[in-house]
Amino acid sequence: MNEDEELAVPAEIHTVCQCCGGGGMVADPKLAVIVGEPRPLDNGRPCPHCDTTGQFAGIIPPL
Numbered sequence: 099m100n101e102d103e104e105l106a107v108p109a110e111i112h113t114v115c116q117c118c119g120g121g122g123m124v125a126d127p128k129l130a131v132i133v134g135e136p137r138p139l140d141n142g143r144p145c146p147h148c149d150t151t152g153q154f155a156g157i158i159p160p161l
């Protein structure tokens with residue numbers, strides 16, 4: 099890998115989702131009772147803003 103490849107600008111401009119940070123999932127902590135013990139559960143849920151893609155095509159400023 100040379101430096102030119104590393105710093106290359108991607109051909110397709112996109113904006114990382116402001117809601118989930120590009121991960122496509124947002125935190126969704128819940129309280130669950132597992133084997134009689136209350137424990138927090140956080141499986142996350144799909145980002146409602148970008149629909150799990152984590153980014154949008156083009157440049158979209160945060161609102």
Ligand SMILES: [Zn+2]
Pocket residue numbers: 115116117118119120122123145146147148149150151152153
């Ligand atoms: Zn998102």
